[in-house]
Amino acid sequence: MTAQVGIIMGSTSDWDTMCHTATTLDTLGIAYETKVVSAHRTPQRLVDYATTAADRGLQVIVAGAGGAAHLPGMAAAMTHLPVLGVPVESKALKGMDSLLSIVQMPGGIPVGTLAIGKAGAINAALLAAAILALADPALAERLKAWRAAQTDGVAVDPA
Numbered sequence: 001m002t003a004q005v006g007i008i009m010g011s012t013s014d015w016d017t018m019c020h021t022a023t024t025l026d027t028l029g030i031a032y033e034t035k036v037v038s039a040h041r042t043p044q045r046l047v048d049y050a051t052t053a054a055d056r057g058l059q060v061i062v063a064g065a066g067g068a069a070h071l072p073g074m075a076a077a078m079t080h081l082p083v084l085g086v087p088v089e090s091k092a093l094k095g096m097d098s099l100l101s102i103v104q105m106p107g108g109i110p111v112g113t114l115a116i117g118k119a120g121a122i123n124a125a126l127l128a129a130a131i132l133a134l135a136d137p138a139l140a141e142r143l144k145a146w147r148a149a150q151t152d153g154v155a156v157d158p159a
Helices: 012-028 043-052 073-075 098-104 118-135 137-152
Strands: 005-009 032-036 060-066 083-088
Touching: 005 012, 005 083, 005 118, 012 032, 012 060, 012 083, 012 118, 012 137, 043 073, 060 098, 060 118, 060 137, 073 083, 073 098, 083 098, 083 118, 118 137
Parallel strands: 005 032, 005 060, 060 083
Antiparallel strands: none
16 A cells, blocks of 8 residues: 655654554554654755655655754645644653744745644644545545544543
C-alpha cells in the first residue's frame, strides 16, 4: 500500500512522541512512512522530501519538531500538501518554545498546529484521517467507528 501520510521528525528522539501518530494511523488502516528530516542538520533532505512528497503519493505531512521547531513550517513552504505540526516537548521550556515556533507562521504558509506532545501526535493522525476521509468513504466509516468506540469507552459513573 502506498503511503498516504508522511510522518517526519527533526531527530530520532522525537519518535517517543511521533510514534503515537503512527499507532493511531495503524489503528485506522492508513498507510504512512516515517523519516528523520532535520530542518537545521539535514536541510537538503528536507528540500528533497517536501518537494517530492506529492509525486510520491503522500496527501498529508505530519511534522514533529522540538525547540526551534522549524521543520513543519519549512516543509509547508515547499509543498502544497497540508502540513500538520506537532510540537515536541522540550527540556528547557516544556514544549512552549516548540508550540510558538510552529504556530507563528506568516500569512500564506499555513501549518495546522496541534497540542504539545502525545495528545498532539494522536490528534495529528486523526486530523490527517479526517482530511483523507473527505475522498475515502471507507476511511470515513472507520474514523466514525473509532470515535464511537472512544465515546463508548467513557464511563458514566466515576467509581
